[in-house]
């Protein structure tokens with residue numbers, strides 16, 4: 001780690017520590033500092049892709065996806081009880097997001113439910129969330145487990161994993177960072193469309209997955225969702241075939257004993273945050 005990164009990292013850790021402490025003090029001046037998960041700062045590589053551009057591309061791709069689902073009669077309407085349930089979970093998680101990414105304050109969060117047997121869920125950059133009925137129904141998810149999936153997916157967006165992945169792929173990021181002066185608006189439009197398509201098929205690294213597991217766990221605990229649900233969730237995933245390259249979400253999120261043990265080891269670290277949120 002270079003000096004600059006190290007300095008930034010410790011500033012970031014200090015900031016996280018301060019936020020944790022400030023929260024604890026608000027409850028009781030006698031309360032001890034509450035433990036948190038340990039993760040590093042997000043990748044600097046991501047800065048090669050302008051966040052605004054990626055969020056715009058994601059919003060366009062999301063709108064396209066919703067329009068397709070609507071045309072097939074597969075987009076849940078506002079009165080759908082399952083949709084109301086996942087929106088309720090999101091409503092508790094969203095207020096906890098800004099501490100992980102300042103930009104999240106301006107995001108136009110959206111949560112939709114798609115009627116499909118697929119075991120799938122995602123959150124695109126900029127806070128565009130979709131759940132497929134398959135994952136809720138087949139895994140018989142509790143609200144706490146839904147919060148764990150949603151927290152994990154939100155964490156990918158908040159920690160800008162897609163932004164870093166895209167920056168690494170095909171030099172797209174380098175070209176984008178040159179901006180419209182050199183590229184002409186048509187080419188920029190093509191690249192934005194290309195980024196949008198990439199977002200739906202993106203495969204994150206193991207490090208990104210671990211990062212999203214931990215940040216998601218803390219996010220959910222801060223919103224008052226039981227951290228133990230992270231373990232029961234991945235046990236259900238493993239039973240559904242997550243260990244052997246199962247369909248949809250399971251193919252990109254293998255659930256092995258290592259993942260479950262790592263989450264179990266981190267549950268005590270966020271237990272204090274969970275109990276505080278439950279009051």
Ligand SMILES: [Zn+2]
Pocket residue numbers: 152156204208209212253
């Ligand atoms: Zn993931």
